[in-house]
Amino acid sequence: MKTLEIKDLHVAVKDEDTQKMKEILTGVNLTIHTGEVHAIMGPNGTGKSTLSETIMGNPRYHVTQGDILLNGKSLLKQAVDVRARAGLFLAMQYPAEIKGITNMEFLRAAINARRPEGAPIPIKDFLTQLDSALAILNMTSDMAERYLNEGFSGGERKRNEILQLLMIKPTFAILDELDSGLDIDALQVVSKGVNHVMGPDFGTLMITHYKRILKYIKPDQVHVMMGGRIVKTGDASLADRLEDEGYSGLRDELGIHVDLVDSEV
């Protein structure tokens, strides 16, 4: 069993207008083991994406206190590519578009980055894996020939993120709002992809606004984030309760003083 631990994590970001550092995460504690599915829910602007980007190692986010540990080893000093090779994966909300590089080239490079130098994956093995991954996601093989995310629709991008997940087979995957912008059919397909990699050697952290996706990917634990930290943890029924009462209900119950960015329900 492997473990991803977030300990008292404080994170600040430089405001692009004022150039001042602004604290977004104010002490997050979270432990995920392989074999588990965690979901983080919370209102807009509460730091959910900051948490996922910080775990992955986006240089825009500055850890001011606390630690992120993978199997007991701190990741804070590791660059994003080292963290990725150590087993982390982030399905991004807004993946970059890169013209001139095909999906296929990119996937091969990503797989080869995890193999010893001078021993790239045999092309036949690669294609076999690719074909089965494409089939799981109802994707056609021309997707592999297209330039990386270039001109992809919202749904195609999400599928492409999960295609990478299937090919790279990380230990821990963070899925940042995988459900946003997907219709029901696409949501089911993408969930099928995620469920396919589930198992005792894989742990997931899902970031979401709605419980919709939790119908297809069943969480073991649901965490609610507000004001830059986790304020409540429960089982899947917590998501149902949120759907009924909204975040403001929980905020008032817990007596937390935070503004919800969007208008209150």
Add this chain to the structure above:
Amino acid sequence: MSEPIMKKLPELGLFPNEPAWFTDIRKTALKNYRNTKLPRFAKVHYEDWQLGELMTQVKPSIDQEMDCSTNDYILCTLATALMKHEKLVEKYYLQKALTTLTDRLVNFSTAFVNAGSFLYIPANTKLTKPILLPENSKTKFEQEISHNLIILGEGAQATIGIQSNGAGTAKTGHRISEIVLEANSHLNLINLDDFTAAQPIYLNRQASVGENAHLNWSIGSFSDGNVIAEMNAELVGRRAVATINNAAITSGKQTQGMNTRVTNFAPHSVGKIRQRGVILDESRLVFNGIGKIIHGAHGTIAEQENRILMLSDKASGDANPILLIDENDVEAGHAASVGRLDKKQLYYLMSRGLSKPTAKRLVVRGFIGELAKEIANPQIRQSFQKSLERKLPNA
């Protein structure tokens, strides 16, 4: 032990049994050479590269042996062509593509031309296999001053790949190429420049595109030394089409300056320039893209895009689009940019485990490799990509 370099031309020219008309052109050019100026390459300083200067004694050319003609086309050295196909050479040499000798370098190259190749594809010959021109030999000349002719007769079709990696043993190289597309012909031309670091090179490539003819021209400017290059396509026939795709990488301390020009002379002609450059180390790259539409060339299209990616703080580059339009009924557009690596792209690639050098390489290859994908012939495309890889920094 240096003896003074003889700048005088021998009375009978430099090629064996050189025709008098050819020698006369030399003499005119030599006269012009003495009172013309170096050509202008905006924002490129090459005055001290010693271009347009003789580095070795003028002596008769020994470049007369090669003849690789087939049943379908003529391919031989210029010297051979002057002996075996004099009328054809006379019809095209400085007659259609390059017609005026205006600057010092073109006059120098014409006066002292000592090498070159001649490729003639007769009318209606449709070649299915590409012609891969042998690079000019490294040892044959001391100083290559060459003039190359490629002619496609009416309705001819061909793919031609030319790889260059040396221009003699002297300090400089001069190479003029004339490319003539007669009506309804179709040419895919790929120039792969891999000149070594030791020699400043002057390239002057002039294409004339006739009625309804198509020129797809890809250039890989991957040399290691200083280069100035004129790449020019003139759309002289109605509905002529020319696309120039130029991919350039500069590294070390080299400078590459390129004037890439398409001129629409005829109505309904279409000219496109796409240039992509990557600048490394302390090098300099300048793209001057020139789109010109002559009065009366109505219904024409002139487009250009010049993009440069700068990968080093010590590098410098310019992308200058110039549109000169003397006609109202046209479609013209240009885009130019000089930028740095996109941090979001790098982060994305690295988040999948690619090391920074590998990620950088992929982004750069993607940026410039888009042009490689335009090369239809797989063999030539592969050579192109190989040259590109060689020129990129090692991971």
